[in-house]
Structures are given as structure tokens and as C-alpha cells.
Amino acid sequence: MDETSLIRRIRGRTTRARGLLVGIGDDCAVYRPAGAREDLLLTTDWLIEGVHFLRDTHPPGAVGWKALARGLSDIAAMGGRAKICLLSLALAPWTTEQWVTAFFQGFRRLARASGVVLAGGDLARAERLACDIVVVGSAPRGEALLRSGARPGDEIYVSGQLGGSALGLATRRGAAWQRHLRPEPRLRLGEFLRRLPATAAMDLSDGLSLDLYRLCVASRVAAELTGGLPVFPGASLDQALHGGEDYELLFTVRPGTPVPQRRGGVSLTRIGRIVRGRPGRIVLAGERLRPLGWDHFLRRQS
Amino acid sequence: MDETSLIRRIRGRTTRARGLLVGIGDDCAVYRPAGAREDLLLTTDWLIEGVHFLRDTHPPGAVGWKALARGLSDIAAMGGRAKICLLSLALAPWTTEQWVTAFFQGFRRLARASGVVLAGGDLARAERLACDIVVVGSAPRGEALLRSGARPGDEIYVSGQLGGSALGLATRRGAAWQRHLRPEPRLRLGEFLRRLPATAAMDLSDGLSLDLYRLCVASRVAAELTGGLPVFPGASLDQALHGGEDYELLFTVRPGTPVPQRRGGVSLTRIGRIVRGRPGRIVLAGERLRPLGWDHFLRRQS
Numbered sequence: 001m002d003e004t005s006l007i008r009r010i011r012g013r014t015t016r017a018r019g020l021l022v023g024i025g026d027d028c029a030v031y032r033p034a035g036a037r038e039d040l041l042l043t044t045d046w047l048i049e050g051v052h053f054l055r056d057t058h059p060p061g062a063v064g065w066k067a068l069a070r071g072l073s074d075i076a077a078m079g080g081r082a083k084i085c086l087l088s089l090a091l092a093p094w095t096t097e098q099w100v101t102a103f104f105q106g107f108r109r110l111a112r113a114s115g116v117v118l119a120g121g122d123l124a125r126a127e128r129l130a131c132d133i134v135v136v137g138s139a140p141r142g143e144a145l146l147r148s149g150a151r152p153g154d155e156i157y158v159s160g161q162l163g164g165s166a167l168g169l170a171t172r173r174g175a176a177w178q179r180h181l182r183p184e185p186r187l188r189l190g191e192f193l194r195r196l197p198a199t200a201a202m203d204l205s206d207g208l209s210l211d212l213y214r215l216c217v218a219s220r221v222a223a224e225l226t227g228g229l230p231v232f233p234g235a236s237l238d239q240a241l242h243g244g245e246d247y248e249l250l251f252t253v254r255p256g257t258p259v260p261q262r263r264g265g266v267s268l269t270r271i272g273r274i275v276r277g278r279p280g281r282i283v284l285a286g287e288r289l290r291p292l293g294w295d296h297f298l299r300r301q302s
Numbered sequence: 303m304d305e306t307s308l309i310r311r312i313r314g315r316t317t318r319a320r321g322l323l324v325g326i327g328d329d330c331a332v333y334r335p336a337g338a339r340e341d342l343l344l345t346t347d348w349l350i351e352g353v354h355f356l357r358d359t360h361p362p363g364a365v366g367w368k369a370l371a372r373g374l375s376d377i378a379a380m381g382g383r384a385k386i387c388l389l390s391l392a393l394a395p396w397t398t399e400q401w402v403t404a405f406f407q408g409f410r411r412l413a414r415a416s417g418v419v420l421a422g423g424d425l426a427r428a429e430r431l432a433c434d435i436v437v438v439g440s441a442p443r444g445e446a447l448l449r450s451g452a453r454p455g456d457e458i459y460v461s462g463q464l465g466g467s468a469l470g471l472a473t474r475r476g477a478a479w480q481r482h483l484r485p486e487p488r489l490r491l492g493e494f495l496r497r498l499p500a501t502a503a504m505d506l507s508d509g510l511s512l513d514l515y516r517l518c519v520a521s522r523v524a525a526e527l528t529g530g531l532p533v534f535p536g537a538s539l540d541q542a543l544h545g546g547e548d549y550e551l552l553f554t555v556r557p558g559t560p561v562p563q564r565r566g567g568v569s570l571t572r573i574g575r576i577v578r579g580r581p582g583r584i585v586l587a588g589e590r591l592r593p594l595g596w597d598h599f600l601r602r603q604s
Binding site: 003006007010016017018019020023024026028029031033034035036037038040042043044045046048050051052083084086088090100104116117118119120121122123124125126127128130132134136138 | 312333339352427
């Protein structure tokens with residue numbers, strides 16, 4: 001049972017609900033409350049000790065920051081504004097009061113910077129520390145960016161530089177390690193892309209090759225990468241193509257859309273184009289690029 | 303660090319957000335989207351292996367049912383209608399495909415019965431199985447039932463019978479065990495109480511003594527219990543007063559409000575009244591009743 005097939009099974013039997021515009025399969029669910037001028041974006045993300053972070057190497061402030069960053073990045077991917085969040089937190093026997101204080105310092109630093117307010121959650125004790133973050137964002141009616149909007153001819157872009165988080169995890173040094181510890185959710189960029197408008201967007205959490213594959217499958221298109229990938233200084237091409245947790249944005253625009261080279265201090269790089277073809281098929285320099293990102297269920301680079 | 307003081311610390315530094323009507327400290331957060339005719343209710347609840355359920359004694363269908371029931375019960379407590387849910391699920395190494403299938407059968411059975419649709423979530427692998435359920439519900443603008451609305455003179459009621467879940471956990475037999483495994487969230491009753499209207503409500507998840515204490519603290523009032531508690535057949539008074547996980551509703555009404563003896567097959571029993579006094583002070587038959595429900599952080603009946 002890999003993650004994709006498990007999601008397919010869960011999704012397969014899902015029924016419709018009044019007001020639910022987008023369900024399982026995108027970065028957020030999209031819900032339209034009766035009479036509302038805004039659509040609500042809802043996302044939830046795990047951060048579990050021993051799986052997503054290690055107690056010995058990840059400082060508590062970074063764990064708090066990252067728990068929230070993972071949810072905010074999903075809101076950014078849909079061009080939304082983050083509003084409120086709920087945090088489910090299970091503390092482990094080793095957790096000290098000092099650790100919890102530092103965790104919340106990191107959490108609040110990012111919350112303040114992003115204009116999101118902690119509005120609830122649940123607390124428990126467990127063997128291993130686990131966080132599940134819920135973020136609620138909003139976008140003007142019908143304007144949320146989806147994974148499914150890419151069309152043949154669209155240009156493919158990524159923000160920032162890729163592979164930094166994977167490099168940081170491998171070396172635990174310097175700028176790459178900081179990038180791994182405290183990723184910057186691209187909320188302002190997401191809102192810019194919504195107004196541009198981009199035709200499709202998602203965040204890069206599991207590696208470009210796997211995430212672009214998912215975007216292509218959702219849009220029922222193929223992709224050709226042209227090279228010229230913005231690789232994080234010191235990272236390998238492999239890390240840039242398949243490394244997870246960069247939390248940059250992957251997006252597509254109609255050809256000719258004026259995309260600036262930088263926006264809010266973040267570079268925007270054209271890396272290829274959407275083509276007709278078998279959904280999810282990606283070609284790089286004439287060769288098939290397989291989706292090798294992280295799959296929790298295969299417990300390996302899939 | 304007990305749960306109450308941890309929540310107080312987290313809550314203490316919380317800032318306000320536009321549209322957030324109720325934040326940390328009630329059964330749900332209440333958020334009003336711009337222009338909406340309905341207020342949204344948001345809640346999240348853990349269900350963790352070894353903490354909230356045991357792998358060997360809890361059938362997978364009951365685990366799926368209960369994961370959702372815990373969230374739905376919070377929506378019921380505020381008089382809301384359940385709309386959509388998100389499920390974060392971390393599967394353990396021991397989890398088989400058969401287990402997952404049965405889990406979702408139980409989950410979907412309750413989802414269908416409650417009119418709630420699974421709209422997203424997150425999947426991971428972890429050492430122990432963990433679920434975190436997010437339920438989004440709605441209530442007409444300004445009508446959500448809060449913990450904080452009880453006033454001196456109000457009559458205190460509970461739905462159903464108390465102590466059944468604690469008895470079931472102790473004996474693992476008969477109706478009490480079924481009640482522990484598959485609690486019925488009181489969604490219809492909650493909507494009835496909203497229209498009645500009740501002045502305050504919450505669900506009984508951690509035991510009457512602790513939950514009534516919390517309602518009284520939120521409302522800044524005290525309470526006198528008159529006895530005549532609806533005890534689940536076979537349960538002790540101790541189990542009825544302090545046992546958790548009954549998921550019945552505790553509510554207050556202005557004196558003279560016509561509360562029926564039963565509603566939708568569920569009994570409604572008057573158990574006391576709200577009085578002036580030190581917030582949270584509860585008296586039963588002339589004696590002080592201490593809040594002895596479950597506290598995750600003291601790892602004991604507190």
C-alpha cells in the first residue's frame with residue numbers, strides 16, 4: 001500500500017457536500033460558507049518525532065516553526081491568506097517545560113509574521129511527540145489556485161532554489177541547515193500568483209519530481225523540463241530534483257504571462273512547459289524523469 | 303504542568319483575529335467568514351494508540367468510528383451541524399490493509415449517519431497509530447452554544463446516562479462496552495438545544511465533575527447538584543461523576559424553560575442549578591465535589 005493508492009482508495013468513496021468545492025487531492029480543501037464573499041481553505045499536516053524531525057538534532061523552536069510552516073505553505077500554494085490555526089499537540093515523556101516554551105516561541109514567531117492566530121487544538125501525552133497543525137485560510141470566491149488548472153502550452157516555474165533542505169538534512173550545516181529547520185512559507189508570493197493569475201500551483205514538500213508528477217496527474221497533462229533548474233548552492237541535481245521540504249512554490253502560467261524574475265526577494269525561474277501526453281509523464285533533457293520524492297508508505301524515495 | 307495550566311499559558315498570549323469570535327477554551331473555535339450567513343465551528347481531537355485506545359481490545363471499526371465521534375461531539379456541544387472533516391492518520395508498522403479497511407468502514411458509517419464528508423487530511427507512518435480529526439461545522443450567525451453563557455439561577459441538565467463508558471472500559475462487556483466503543487454524538491439534540499435555547503452547553507468527554515467545573519469557570523459561576531443523576535445501569539456513582547468519554551451533553555437553561563423529558567430517544571435529566579459563588583465550585587448534597595476527571599498531563603484522575 002503506497003501513499004498514492006491509499007489516498008485513491010480513501011478518495012474513491014467520498015461523497016459530495018454542499019459548499020465543498022475541492023476535496024481530497026489538492027493542497028487544501030476549499031469550502032464556501034453560505035453567503036460568504038470568501039472561500040475557506042483548510043489544510044492539516046503532521047510533524048512527528050522520529051518521522052519528520054529528530055529530538056536530538058532539531059531545536060524545539062525550529063519544531064514549532066516548522067509545524068506551522070507546513071500548514072501555511074499549503075495556504076500559500078492556493079494563493080490564500082492565512083487566518084487561524086488549530087494545533088493538536090501530543091507531548092512525549094521527555095518533553096520539559098523549557099522545551100514546550102521554546103517550541104511555542106518558534107511557533108508564535110512564524111504565526112505573528114504570517115498574521116495567523118492560534119484558535120484552538122487538542123493536547124495529549126504520547127510516547128513520541130507529535131503535532132498536527134490545522135490552518136484555515138481564505139481566498140476571494142472562486143480564485144483559489146488548484147493543482148488541476150495546468151493546460152498544454154503553459155509555462156512551468158518554481159520559486160527560490162531547490163535542494164537546500166535535503167542538503168541541510170545531510171550536512172546539518174550553514175544556510176542549508178537553516179533552510180531545513182525554518183522553511184519560509186511563500187504566502188505573499190502565493191497571493192501574487194493568484195492575482196497574476198497562475199493557472200495551477202502547489203507547494204514543493206515532497207520533491208520536484210514527485211510534486212510535478214502530482215500536479216500533472218491532477219491537470220491530466222505531461223511536462224517537459226528544459227533544465228536550468230535553480231539549484232541551492234552546494235546541493236546536487238539529485239537533491240534539487242527529488243529532495244523534499246523546500247516549501248517553494250511550483251506553478252504554471254499561460255504562455256506570455258509577464259512573470260518577474262524576482263518577487264519579494266524570491267527568484268522565479270522558468271523550468272519547462274506543460275505538454276499533451278500521458279498524465280504525469282515528465283521529460284528532462286530527452287529522458288523520462290521518474291517521480292522519486294518521499295513516500296511515507298514505501299518508507300523510501302519511491 | 304497540568305493540562306489546565308498549559309492551556310492557560312498557551313491561551314494567555316493569544317492575539318485576536320478578524321472574524322474569530324471564539325478562540326481557545328471552548329469545544330470549538332468559532333469563525334465568521336466575510337459576508338457569511340453562518341458561523342463556522344472548528345474542532346480537532348486526538349485518538350492515539352496506547353492513550354485513547356488499545357490495539358488489542360479496540361476493533362478497527364470502533365477506532366474509526368470513535369476518531370470521528372470525538373470531533374462530532376464538539377460540534378453537537380455548540381448546537382452546530384457537521385459539514386466536512388479532515389483526517390490526519392499516522393499508521394503504525396503493525397497496521398494491515400485489512401485493519402485500514404475496517405477503520406474506514408467504521409469511520410464512514412458514522413460520517414454518513416451524521417451528514418459529514420471527508421474532505422482532506424494528511425497521511426504518515428509512525429511508531430504508534432495516531433489519528434487527529436478536524437471537524438468543520440456551522441451554526442446560524444451568533445447562535446453557537448458556548449460554555450460561557452450560564453447564569454445564576456439557570457437549571458443544569460445532562461442528556462442520556464452517565465458512567466457507561468467508564469463501566470465498559472472496566473468490564474469490556476455488554477451495552478457499556480458498546481457505549482465505550484461507539485459513542486453517539488448528540489448532533490440532533492445539540493441543534494434542538496440551540497433553538498430552545500440553552501444558555502450554555504458542552505460535551506462530557508472527561509467526566510461530569512471536571513467538565514461541569516470547566517463550564518462553571520468559563521461562565522464565572524458555581525453549581526449545586528441536587529442528586530438524581532442518571533447513572534448508566536450497572537455503573538457506580540463514581541463512574542457517573544468522574545468517568546470520561548460518555549459524550550453526552552451538559553447544558554443549562556433559564557429557569558422555567560420547557561425541557562422535555564426525552565428528545566430523539568435520549569433522556570434529558572435536570573441535575574442541579576447554577577448559583578453565585580467562586581467560579582468552578584460545585585456542591586453535591588452539601589459536600590464540595592472536586593473535579594476528578596481525566597487529565598492527560600497528570601496521567602491520572604486529577
